Amino acid sequence: MLPDAVRLDHKIIYDVVEPGSRVLDLGCGTGELLSLLAKGKSAKVQGIELSEQAIYKCVERGLSVFHGDIDTGLTEYPDKSFDYVILNQSMQEVKKVDFVIEEALRAGKNVIVGFPNFAYWRARLRLFLKGKTPVTYSLPYRWYNTPNLHFLSISDFKEFCSEKNITIRAVYYLGRKGLVKIHPNLFALNAVFIITKQ
Amino acid sequence: MTTDKSAGIVKAEYFTFAEPPNELLLESGQKLGPITLSYETYGQLNNDKSNAILVGHALSGDAHAAGLHEGDKAPGWWDNMIGPGKAFDTTRYFVICSNTIGGCKGSTGPSSINPKAGKPYALEFPIITISDMVNAQRRLIDHLGIERLLCVVGGSMGGMQALQWVASYPERIRAAIPIATALKHSPQQIAFDEVGRQAVMADPDWSDGNYYGHTQPEKGLAVARMIGHITYMSDQSMEEKFSRRLKEKNYSFKFKTDFEVEGYLKYRGDNFVKRFDANSYLYLTKALDYFDPSDGKLIPHGKIIDTKFLVIAFKSDWLYPSYQAQEIVRQLKTKHIDATYCEIKSTYGHDAFLLETEEETHLIKHFLKKVY
Numbered sequence: 287m288l289p290d291a292v293r294l295d296h297k298i299i300y301d302v303v304e305p306g307s308r309v310l311d312l313g314c315g316t317g318e319l320l321s322l323l324a325k326g327k328s329a330k331v332q333g334i335e336l337s338e339q340a341i342y343k344c345v346e347r348g349l350s351v352f353h354g355d356i357d358t359g360l361t362e363y364p365d366k367s368f369d370y371v372i373l374n375q376s377m378q379e380v381k382k383v384d385f386v387i388e389e390a391l392r393a394g395k396n397v398i399v400g401f402p403n404f405a406y407w408r409a410r411l412r413l414f415l416k417g418k419t420p421v422t423y424s425l426p427y428r429w430y431n432t433p434n435l436h437f438l439s440i441s442d443f444k445e446f447c448s449e450k451n452i453t454i455r456a457v458y459y460l461g462r463k464g465l466v467k468i469h470p471n472l473f474a475l476n477a478v479f480i481i482t483k484q
Numbered sequence: 485m486t487t488d489k490s491a492g493i494v495k496a497e498y499f500t501f502a503e504p505p506n507e508l509l510l511e512s513g514q515k516l517g518p519i520t521l522s523y524e525t526y527g528q529l530n531n532d533k534s535n536a537i538l539v540g541h542a543l544s545g546d547a548h549a550a551g552l553h554e555g556d557k558a559p560g561w562w563d564n565m566i567g568p569g570k571a572f573d574t575t576r577y578f579v580i581c582s583n584t585i586g587g588c589k590g591s592t593g594p595s596s597i598n599p600k601a602g603k604p605y606a607l608e609f610p611i612i613t614i615s616d617m618v619n620a621q622r623r624l625i626d627h628l629g630i631e632r633l634l635c636v637v638g639g640s641m642g643g644m645q646a647l648q649w650v651a652s653y654p655e656r657i658r659a660a661i662p663i664a665t666a667l668k669h670s671p672q673q674i675a676f677d678e679v680g681r682q683a684v685m686a687d688p689d690w691s692d693g694n695y696y697g698h699t700q701p702e703k704g705l706a707v708a709r710m711i712g713h714i715t716y717m718s719d720q721s722m723e724e725k726f727s728r729r730l731k732e733k734n735y736s737f738k739f740k741t742d743f744e745v746e747g748y749l750k751y752r753g754d755n756f757v758k759r760f761d762a763n764s765y766l767y768l769t770k771a772l773d774y775f776d777p778s779d780g781k782l783i784p785h786g787k788i789i790d791t792k793f794l795v796i797a798f799k800s801d802w803l804y805p806s807y808q809a810q811e812i813v814r815q816l817k818t819k820h821i822d823a824t825y826c827e828i829k830s831t832y833g834h835d836a837f838l839l840e841t842e843e844e845t846h847l848i849k850h851f852l853k854k855v856y
Binding site for chain 2: 332338341342344345346348349350351352353354361362363364367
């Protein structure tokens, strides 16, 4: 069992990944999730991260990481060379989302995408009643300092998958403390999609 | 400057091999022998001989990587990285550094006596490559009784040696740390080397390489070194170090050394000619330019390699730009080889690999802990 302090999205992803899987985390940050997967699931993990300071943390954790941008693609990784490619809270920060997703689906048998839901009810209210850009638990930034380049809802992503012929294998809707069962596009703060493309 | 965390008083050792008729076969097809390698070691080789780290030096470097020579004030060229508690912790690891063949710091090179002729080789010395340097190092490692090195590391030309070890003897190294280096020289890098060589060869004192016993081509070699130093710094580091500061109060309105940067380069050039052989400069830069294990030669097709890599580049290094380091990593990734890559933020240019020791130490320490 994972300790309680572990982030909900990490717990969900941890449970999804089978032991011994090959995992590539795009935008792996300080390597928290990869470290969990390496230790608890004996996963063969590697990450790509843009922040130099985060790279030092990853190396401290004994992880193999590449310091660089994911926007330029994953050309060095052969087709389906990973069981899981993870894009957790990093998809909304890349420039060319469709290209990066395509590359992730090419290099990985499965892709795990986690992102904040822009159609969360509080976000809707703030926009509708106050006429202001949403600030929520999952979208904590102000309009001028957000690293997010793309704002999307759960429905947007489902539509995207359908347009691109991407198969959705599973979806998890996350609230503040647990999973959201009803009207996720309204009540979920974050979503974690498991997608694949043959 | 050394602290109490120094590798202490060290001295060079020598290993001679490849005595005729068992000369070393070179990449060019020519043979070289006997060969002497000068080398130094720091720390203790453990009982199962599993803690040995080989350090490759850069173009103008030598076997004296750490500690102090008796009576010297200046420590070895990577003393801030090698020693007790340092990145290459000599209380844990046994560190070896040898002068490459073709060099002029105790190993066989163009200034060594050619036993067949009874005088220095000069241009009779065969052209050597990075692969030849590594083959010679391998003989030293054999001699020291080490089956498998824990790690091969080096910056610049030393990084090429680390890569060549992977290409030549992957089963004999557990980890490689190529720093500020490339799989092959770009035309720009070749061009800088060629200008340096031309400067040496244009000096009348060069005399087709036969200057031993006379003055060496000091002017030409100094110019080559000055060009080198420009490429080792960055626009920003030069601005910080010299700006447009003058040596005197005003312009001299003569062709004198007005600017501090001019004085610095001259000083560096003049110092270099006192300690480095001009022909060695030609041979070693040629070896740099010939190096090219790209196109699958780094890891031949079908070969399974479990060597782990830490590849390091520096942001302001325009002589060995980070795209070249990334290319190394790309080659490794396509072969499913475990590699970590970091581009350290630095303003020092190519020299950063000798100066940004805090960041390098952090990366290397943890990386070695994982491997050892």
